[in-house]
Amino acid sequence: MNQEPVKVLVWFEGQHPADIYPQQIHGTIAQALNESGQVEAQIAEMQDPQQGIVDSVLAETDVLIWWGHLKHEEVSDETVGRVVDRVVLGGMGFIALHSAHYSKPFKTLMGTSCDLGSWREEAEPEHLTTLLPDHPIAQGIPAQWDIPQTEMYDEPFDVPKPDEVIFHSRWDRGEEFRSGCIWRRGEGRVFYFRPGHESYPIFDQPLVQRVILNGVLWCAQRT
Numbered sequence: 001m002n003q004e005p006v007k008v009l010v011w012f013e014g015q016h017p018a019d020i021y022p023q024q025i026h027g028t029i030a031q032a033l034n035e036s037g038q039v040e041a042q043i044a045e046m047q048d049p050q051q052g053i054v055d056s057v058l059a060e061t062d063v064l065i066w067w068g069h070l071k072h073e074e075v076s077d078e079t080v081g082r083v084v085d086r087v088v089l090g091g092m093g094f095i096a097l098h099s100a101h102y103s104k105p106f107k108t109l110m111g112t113s114c115d116l117g118s119w120r121e122e123a124e125p126e127h128l129t130t131l132l133p134d135h136p137i138a139q140g141i142p143a144q145w146d147i148p149q150t151e152m153y154d155e156p157f158d159v160p161k162p163d164e165v166i167f168h169s170r171w172d173r174g175e176e177f178r179s180g181c182i183w184r185r186g187e188g189r190v191f192y193f194r195p196g197h198e199s200y201p202i203f204d205q206p207l208v209q210r211v212i213l214n215g216v217l218w219c220a221q222r223t
């Protein structure tokens with residue numbers, strides 16, 4: 001088995017107010033992954049050369065984590081093409097977090113609109129159920145768990161039928177969502193994980209960090 005650290009690039013579209021995440025979202029995620037000892041994570045932003053997807057780095061990246069929200073359309077088709085080729089032809093893993101359901105690389109990999117049924121930002125708790133407790137992405141995650149403050153998404157989520165749905169979410173007002181889904185695309189693996197709105201400290205939560213680490217190991221084809 002390959003014991004080398006998994007090389008991860010955490011991509012971020014740009015600045016958010018730093019009151020929730022002093023290191024920004026990408027820095028928070030990368031630090032948690034690096035503390036695991038199983039991953040070498042670095043960060044990139046859209047304002048960096050080649051929109052943060054430098055060819056020489058991309059070629060060495062095992063898993064690309066994507067966080068975008070307001071600037072999806074600013075990502076060039078050329079950048080998207082290089083990312084998608086690296087997944088489909090090169091076997092790189094791709095993890096889309098939260099509002100990256102609308103990112104151009106994810107929509108290209110899915111081939112659908114990736115629209116939500118609806119959404120609300122009201123800081124209500126999200127109740128997650130782990131549907132596949134034996135899946136590698138669910139290791140160390142309880143059968144039922146909550147995130148105290150979230151933005152709500154509702155079905156239908158316009159994606160192709162996932163290979164597996166690992167986590168399901170519901171909210172007290174009745175909305176539901178497939179919050180952890182995986183697909184295979186060519187040589188690569190894709191994981192979508194819903195939690196992670198920028199206004200609440202979700203990426204600081206140990207269970208969220210564990211899911212992302214598990215997702216990295218699965219997308220890197222280590223599990």
Ligand code: ZN
Binds near residue numbers: 196197
């Ligand atoms: Zn959001």
